[in-house]
Structure formats: C-alpha cells, structure tokens
Amino acid sequence: MEKKTKLILFLLLFFFLLRVGVVIIAGQKASDFTGDDCVSYNGFATAILQNSDWLINPDFIGDYRPPVYPVFIAIIYAIFGMNNFLAVYIFQAIISTLTCFYIYQFAKKIFNDKVALLSLIWSGLYISYLLYASMLLRETLIIFFVIVFFYYLYLFLTDETKKTKNFYLTVIFYSLLIHTDPRYLFYLPFFIIFFIGYQQAWQGIKRYSIFLVITLLLIVPWAIRNYIAYDGIVIINTRGIDLREKTGRNHKMAVYKSGVLNFGIINSTENKGYPSEEERKLIKAGLNPNNRSEGELIAIRNDVYPASTYLGRKAYMAIELWKPFDFTRSYRPFPDARYNRIWSIKHNLSSIISYGILLPFMILGIYALVKKKDRVWYFLTLPLVVHTLLHMLEHGRNRYRMPVDFFIIILGCYGMIMAYDLIRSRK
Secondary structure, three states: OOHHHHHHHHHHHHHHHHHHHHHHHHOOOHHHOOOOHHHHHHHHHHHHHHOOOOOOOOOOOOOOOOOHHHHHHHHHHHHHOOOOHHHHHHHHHHHHHHHHHHHHHHHHHHOOHHHHHHHHHHHHOOHHHHHHOOOOOOHHHHHHHHHHHHHHHHHHHHOOOOHHHHHHHHHHHHHHHHOOOHHHHHHHHHHHHHHHHOOOHHHHHHHHHHHHHHHHHHHHHHHHHHHHHHOOOEEOOOOOEEOOOOOOHHHHHHHHOOOOOOOOOOOOOOOOOOOOHHHHHHHHOOOOOOOOOHHHHHHHHOOOOOOOOHHHHHHHHHHHHHOOOOOOOEEOOOOOOOEEOOOOHHHHHHHHHHHHOHHHHHHHHHHHHHHOOOOHHHHHHHHHHHHHHHHHHOOOOHHHHHHHHHHHHHHHHHHHHHHHHHHHHHO
C-alpha cells in the first residue's frame, strides 16, 4: 500500500472516530429536541414501523416531511431498536466521513493532490459537519447527496470512461436528494448550463433532456402515493409543490401573503409580539411593559426596524445565508419581524475559523480560474449562485448554506495552496 493511501485511510479513520466522539459526548437526546424538525422526522420514522397504513393515511407526526430521511431512520430503528438515536448518529458519522472522502476525490479530480489533501483535512475538521452528524436532522444526508451528485455529474461530463455508469449514478443521487429536500428541484433548469458547457450544444441538450425525463419519472412513484394519501397532486411533500385547491400549501400561502408580496413598504406582520409604535415610545421613555430582553431594548432605542421593501428582504436573506459572523442585533424582515439575537461567542468563533477564513481564499481561487480561462470555475461557482438565489427567494439562514459549503472548501483550499506557492516562489 502506498504511503499516500495509508495517510488518507488514517485521516478518514481519525475523522470517523472524531465524529463518534462528538456523537457520544454531544449527541442529541429526545429531551434536547427543539422546534418540530427532530420530532417530525422521528414521528415519520415511527409511523413507517408502527402504522401499517402510513402510505395511504398520512395522519401521523411529521407527515409533511420528504420521505428519504425518515426512511433512513426507520431502517436503523428496525435493526437496532426504536428511538435508538445513538445508532442513527453513528451511521451519520459514517456518512459524514464518506462526505470528506468524496470532497478529497473531487478536489483531486479537479486540481491536484495538495489541494485534495488540504480539502480532506479541512472538511474532516469542519465544525458544522461534526455537529450535524450528532443531530436528528437531515443535513448530513443532504450534504452527502449534494457532493456525490456533483462529483458524478463532473465525471460524466469530463470522463469518457464509465460514462453510462456515471450518468445513472448522477440521476440516482439527484433523485435521492430531491426526495430528501425538494427545494433542490430549483436547480433542475440550471443543469443545462453544465451539459452544454462541457459538450457540443446538441449533444448537451440531448443528454440533459434524458436526465430531465428520468428525473421526472423517478418523482412519479412518490407522487402517486401522495395522490392516494392526500387526494390531490402533491410533489414530494406538502411543504413543496402542493396543488390541492382548498387545503394545499400554495392556497394557504396565497391567502396569507395577500397584500404582502409587493415591491413597496409592508406595515403588517404575523408576529403579534412585534413592538408597536406606542410600545417603542414607552421603551424610549425608560419603561419595559412587555419584559423584552436587554438586546431588543437597545435595538428599539436605536430605531432598528425590519427590512420592509422587496429588495431589502432579499438582501437580508442573502446576508443571513452567507454571513460568517453575527455581532449585531436585528429583526427578521416583514411580515415575520421576529427579533434575532446575536450569535454566541462559541458560534461566532466556530463559524469564523471553519468557514469565514475560507472566503477570501475562495475569491482568490475563483479569480485565478477565471483568469486561466479554466471552465471548471463555473462548475464550482454556479451552484453557489443558484443556491443563493433559491434562498433569497425563499428563506435565508446560515444552516441552509451548509450543503454547498464543500464548494467553498475546495475553492478556498485551492486559493490557499496557490497563495502559499506564490509566496514560496517569491522567497
């Protein structure tokens, strides 16, 4: 066995054991579940194992979730026992380690061994990857499916060997991805840029068309289940494309957003706790009638308001998605207007060290690739642009950027190696 291979295997084993350690020390317990995410995934998985009619009767906790992650949990529960969260986290630790391996393979395929090794080390120690492996959340699975999908897509477009195999792996992993998080259907029309960019136009259009048709066919089985269960057209899950006229999410959102989706000023909010102008005056006079936190009192005294224009809301979402730290107090945009507290010191430090440091080197790496006219630059950056656009249109949050962080890791590590080589050559 080569020395390099031994090093890679040693690092992968170390990163796996590191994840197991995090799981044992900090793995979520049922008492730690906050919000409805963990509860709903667990409820769906439980229904699969206990409700014989769950396929046709979606009256259970978490019925609105996409199916892949609950099925993943259910399989583990079937083997290791109900509510065996530790077993789920151990399997997520394995998947997270495989994610690091694919990042290494991807960086090696695109760049060289030095960039690949640094990308492996960076992803192995990436704090978000470590933490999400120890939570009953779908992030670890989504991150894995995204990296593996783009890896096999790149192989299909650039490597003439095993082309059929790489194509089917690309389609399969994309189908698994959208059945884990249907928001990634938003990417579908943009993929044609890759197919045309790496092949002759007609051949690219032809292959993209086949990819599109197979993807849509793979959506059909679960759509049929949803039609039987919900008595209407529901693509993937009810939080996605729900075309039922009177009960569907689209109908509810249309009613909720009437008068809200405009390009002007919005003075209404769904948040009943949002401070009225009368309360703001009382707070500025030194009172605190609703016992608000000191941070929110400071924001009110400084006349901090939520973003109210269309462009202001979209800019807010983009910043929320990409920001490496948060030291300022703010309200979410209208019509939500919830008060956001600043990140903790621990959160700020972990984000800056693992993610923020990469950003300037990522920009340097992109600049170098564009200057060299290496078309891989748009393969690595277009997903970042599409991902940002998706969450500007919908909902931007730091956590939602994680699935595409591996692009930032690879580009950032490339920029670091390039900067190091440049400094060394000048010396």
